[in-house]
Amino acid sequence: MDIKVSEEVPKEYLTEVQNILSNKEFLSLDNYSHHHKTSRLMHSINVSYLSWLMARKFHCDEKAAARAGLLHDFCPYDFAEKTPTGELQAFYHPKAAAKNSFRTFQINDREHTAILTHMFPLGPVPRNREAWIISLADKICAVTEFCCVAIALARNNRMVVVKTTA
Ligand SMILES: [Fe+2]
């Protein structure tokens, strides 16, 4: 799995997320469909980029927004599976994503909170500005993806996931 990035994607954004986008386990999110015709990987990229843009606009922590946006659904499993706790997936997966993100990318407290609360109002209330941004960006991307409208970096193929053999 590889990611093709067009020249239109800002270098400042790529710098913040490069280590995550080169991680094999993270890239495996491409194997799970999300919101109808999108993959969980492309959805996460879209949420990340939109969150980064909003964080810049509102003078928030851009790096935390880009990273937490990318990692908010870092759950390499099928959402149709039963959860180990018996909770609904809507309540369980933010905790799984936060745990996986901490294990693999040593996320900070701000990023951790944003991942844990992204499903608000299902689940806890966002407790920092970046968390509100990610929760909002997730909903915007979900709606547009459900409607099969390309948003953020899916637009004009600004970022494309390429399947490699072997
Ligand atoms: Fe989610």
Ligand SMILES: [Fe+2]
């Ligand atoms: Fe999401």
